[in-house]
Amino acid sequence: MTVVTLNQERAGATAGSFASEPAGAILGDMTATLTSPTFVGRTEELARLAAAGERAAAGTPTAVLIGGEAGVGKTRLVGEVVAAARDNGATVLIGGCVELGGEGVPFAPLIEALRGVVQDLNVADPGGGGPALSTTPGPWSEQGRLFELFLGLLERLGEERPAVLVVEDLHWADRSTRDLLAYLVRNLRQGRLLLVLTYRSDELHRRHPLRPFLAELDRGRRVERLELARFGRAEVAAQLAGIQGAPVPADLAERIHARSGGNAFFVEELAAAAADGDLPPSLRDTLLARIELLGEPAQQVLRVAAAAGNRVDHDLLAEVAGLPEAELLAALREAVSAQVLLADAADGTYGFRHALVKEAVYGELLPGERTRLHARYAAALAARDVAGDPGPAAELAWHWYAAHDLERALPAAVAAGLAAERAFAFAEAQRQFERALELWERTGGDGQAEPRVGMDKAELLARAGEAAANSGAAERAVALVRSALAEIDAAAEPLRAAQLTERLAFHLRIVGRPGAFEAYQEAVRLVPPAPSEARARVLAGLGQTLMLRARFAEAAAVCEEAIAVARQVGARVVEGHALNSLGTAIVRLDQVARGLACLEDARRLAAGLGAAKDEARACVNLSDILEDLGRLQESVDVAAEGMEVAGAAGLRRTFGAFLAGNAASSLYNLGRWEEATSLTGAYLELGDDEDLNTVTLRQTRAVLDAGRGDFAAALAHVAAARRLSGDMFIAVQYPPVLSAAEAEVAAWQGRLEEAAAAVAGGLAALQGPLTDLRACMLLALGLRVEADRVALATARHDPDTVADARLVAAELLRWAGGALGGSEVAWKRALLATCEAEWARVQGQDDPGAWLAAVAAWEASGHPYPLAVARWRAAGALLARRGDRARAAGLLRQAHEGAVALGAGPLRGEVERLARLGRVDLGRDATAAAGPEGASPEGDGHAPAAEPPPGAELGLTPRELEVLTLVAEGRSNRQVADALFISPKTASVHVSNILAKLGVAGRVEAAAVAHRLGLTGGRPGP
């Protein structure tokens, strides 16, 4: 692949030993080179960079951050890396940040780096362009999409062959560039890519915006850092020898080392000065002294160039310098041959040999001269009509501002803001708009400003607010939109007032602040009744908010109105958005067929319009609802299709993650746990620990890990998901699902009180009806735990706890009846049957019939995990009742098969334990068979003597097992001693040994374990 030939040339001109290359007509006959021809030192740094390069080339994306003071040799070092990479056939992209009076130029280095690549790669249009005005809320910003697409581009580049992306001088970077680079470092997981970043470490004052960026990169531990030190004596001597072509006298090397401090750039400048005579008194004088030796026209050209951005093209320089062409060429030739300026033959631009020279020259400009030069640049650029191009537009705005021409700076700032906005550089857009607002005041207010800017102050404020919201400054957005509203007379301009109020509502919703809902209502009140797109949008916003608040009937009414208006005015995207909310709402009102049809329509509409976000959002809601209806395979299919749409549109990490969470949830319910695990794993890989978009993935993963017995992982996902969704405005189902995972873990671990607390917590956090299976599971888990509590408390003669557990259980059963009763959905019937069977257990009458009903219901619904659980319980109830043993054995074998197939470790363990105690042979492949002799009065003849006794896996001796059984019945040490004819002292020793072996803190917990092991029920009492 031939990539960025242009930049490869440029790299040759800015890095490495380039000075002897011809750089166009300007480059004169040069005798001595200022730039060191031989590369000196940096052995260790080169080795580390080579290692990083190898790691990258082997497929692990790697980032190296090089810091060092100006002139120390960062660019030169990077030049070596780049040359080596090219020799190895790598693609090299190079971009430098632009210094513009401390203001960033939107994406400048990346635009430079990518010039030409995009066409080469023939990047497909991601869709979602055209009419796809974004109707989907905030954390999924357009900028996020851009970042994801850029990431994909780099990954693809790295597929063809190793790629190196160099971004130099990050201390000048604009915020959007910093954000993008941070994103890349966080998210690059594949592709042979080496990212090399440089910055001036001496430039970073305490509040420099690069500091938090560097801190973030450090936190992620994904970057290697190099800090370039100055040269020592020997290196300075070597550098000087390179420059002179022969060793220099030791005393000269010594003096230059002392004076330069070992800064490679100053070594070169001092070497040049020394050749001319004595060393000047200061380093700055060293730079200026060489320039003062040049003719006046050359000096004039340098002053002009110093007021430009990093590089300036010939025509612009000529225009601003105002010199006759012949004189200009002569002056340029002189400056280039003195190696103060470098000419780039490829694009006809000039730049200073080093930014330090530029800064010195700029610093020497007289104030009036400086202002005049900026004004001339501004005038020249203005004539070029650069308003649409974010880089030049920013430059123009900066020149007018630096020229103190506030009248012109104002519209230029607005134009630069608009250009930045179009380039998705929202932070820069916000900065420009806010600058414009400041200028608005300074130039005398509305009468003056409005005609020049082409918009009034309210609109400027609104734009600033939108840009702020898009750059993640939602709080600022709220303030700006409020100011915009204050500028408007709602009576005179109800439409604008309504639109702004809708934006306010939207931003408030995104920051999770109160008042969003009221603001939507206010917007609806304000918007003129005549059909308009604005009216449709405002209604759709209110409808969505109502839907998210689970006020489904109201949501449906408002959405219907939004749809009607949208259809009248042909606002298709808004129509789709409202259809989506409507469908989601009315499914919850049991209008299933119609709701699904609405969602299908919304999806088709969005797809037809190329509105990828809306299409993905429709797939999110549709797959969610299909899952709730138990149409699991369809749910997986829709989610997978949505993932494809999202992936192609740069939404893989956002909507894609939500869709993957939905797909995984349905796979979990289908019993395809391995697929669910690898899918969630793959998508979790894409985000980091702070990524809000991983919430659904973690939620599904928590439930999955609880079922698989990876308890620590399950609880970690619960904690992370809770933390992340803390201030997110999200579906009402989240808290109960997370609590269900937590309760399941606690239940398997026999921590009954914690399990009960988790259930209570999940229900207390509920903000709407229970619709999700995993959330409803909370009720069954709650009943299961209360039944266990009853059993344990009964054994311990603790009537208070028994009564309490029964009260709680009755409440849970009532809740289950309300949430699940009377439904056509198979899993709801099955879950209700499970709850009823657990209720019988709560009553102390474990009922095989109730469990068999649950088994039949789960068989009908096709959810293998709860089915296996019900079979296990049914077998247990049959065995306890001395019921149909063959039936019990059959159920237990099926439960075992199911648990093994799922990978449901804890359930499998319980099934095997029950099989041992009940002396049921689980079959040849099972790891366990019958229990110890005498464990059950009715032998079935299969019991192999080799089978370990229950508790053996815990390392308990038979005697300890007996003691534990008694402890579990609530007996004191003395009672245990009496029962076993041992001394109380011996009994107490046994008890402490047991506690230690079980890893529990006290008798109560030990009792819980015993109970769970089935030790309490199966053994005859002493």
Ligand SMILES: Nc1ncnc2c1ncn2[C@@H]1O[C@H](COP(=O)(O)OP(=O)(O)O)[C@@H](O)[C@H]1O
């Ligand atoms: N290792 C080196 N060997 C020889 N010359 C060097 C070395 N490092 C820097 N220089 C020279 O010093 C000057 C300043 O180096 P540069 O890489 O531009 O500094 P920085 O990018 O850190 O500001 C350049 O002319 C460069 O060629």
Ligand SMILES: [Mg+2]
């Ligand atoms: Mg440099």
